[in-house]
Amino acid sequence: MFKYVAAGVLASTLIVTTSGQDEKGEKTSDNGNLLQAVTQGNVAEAGAESTxxxxxxxxxxxxxxxxxxxxxxxxxxxxxxxxxxxxxxxxxxxxxxxxxxxxxxxxxxxxxxxxxxxxxxxxxxxxxxxxxxxxxxxxxxxxxxxxxxxxxxxxxxxxxxxxxxxxxxxxxxxxxxxxx
Incomplete structure (x- = not known):
């Protein structure tokens, strides 16, 4: 149960923190790919997506x-x-x-x-x-x-x-x- 709650919290946190633009005005991530990575349990990939x-x-x-x-x-x-x-x-x-x-x-x-x-x-x-x-x-x-x-x-x-x-x-x- 904890795994699913943690993944949900992580997914929502990453979506909030990674959507938008960087200092050069470029899109910082694709939230669909990020959410897919987190829900599939690939937190390492999700972290890479947030850079x-x-x-x-x-x-x-x-x-x-x-x-x-x-x-x-x-x-x-x-x-x-x-x-x-x-x-x-x-x-x-x-x-x-x-x-x-x-x-x-x-x-x-x-x-x-x-x-x-x-x-x-x-x-x-x-x-x-x-x-x-x-x-x-x-x-x-x-x-x-x-x-x-x-x-x-x-x-x-x-x-x-x-x-x-x-x-x-x-x-x-x-x-x-x-x-x-």
Whole structure:
């Protein structure tokens, strides 16, 4: 009995929370498919249905920039944090002499530094430009204005342009649920 009550509560909760639009105005789920997944007892599929297209796109970028995650188990407590870094200095420790990120640039950080990070700009054509910015600008050279200006400009001028990961849908859905 509890199983059916829980499934009903979950179905109604998911329908309420997943109907509508994401921050880009895109439809976030198909309630018919969601209800069918829950009533058939496939709660994992229902959870995957509740992720937004925005979360899935962020997960694809994460998997593109850090391809080792395509074959990894998700660490405990893992999150992907998204931050708009448009116009911000590449080297925040020396902002006055640092190049600035172009408009539309986002930084994805794992919940622990060891999880990695991806700094990218969507090119609008199925590709992204990944900026090879270090997570930490350590060493005395980064404190020198000329060195900092030259090296941060190289980071901006020489991104890796790559096609966004479009592989295993289950992996994308798995990582999408960790996008915060």
């Amino acid at each position: 937004t297209s925005y979360q899935k796109e962020i997960a694809k970028v994460w998997l593109t920039g850090l391809p080792d995650y395509q074959n990894k188990n998700v660490p405990n407590g893992f999150e992907i944090n998204v931050r708009d870094v448009s116009g911000q200095p590449v080297n925040p420790a020396n902002p006055d002499s640092s190049a600035k990120y172009p408009q539309g640039t986002k930084a994805l950080n794992g919940s622990a530094n060891a999880a990695g990070h991806v700094v990218y700009k969507d090119n609008g054509d199925g590709t992204i430009s990944i900026f090879d910015a270090p997570m930490h600008f350590s060493g005395p050279d980064w404190e020198k204005a000329d060195y900092n200006k030259t090296e941060t400009q190289k980071i901006i001028d020489n991104p890796q342009v790559t096609t966004v990961y479009n592989g295993d849908a289950a992996t994308v859905s798995l990582y999408a649920q960790y996008v915060k």
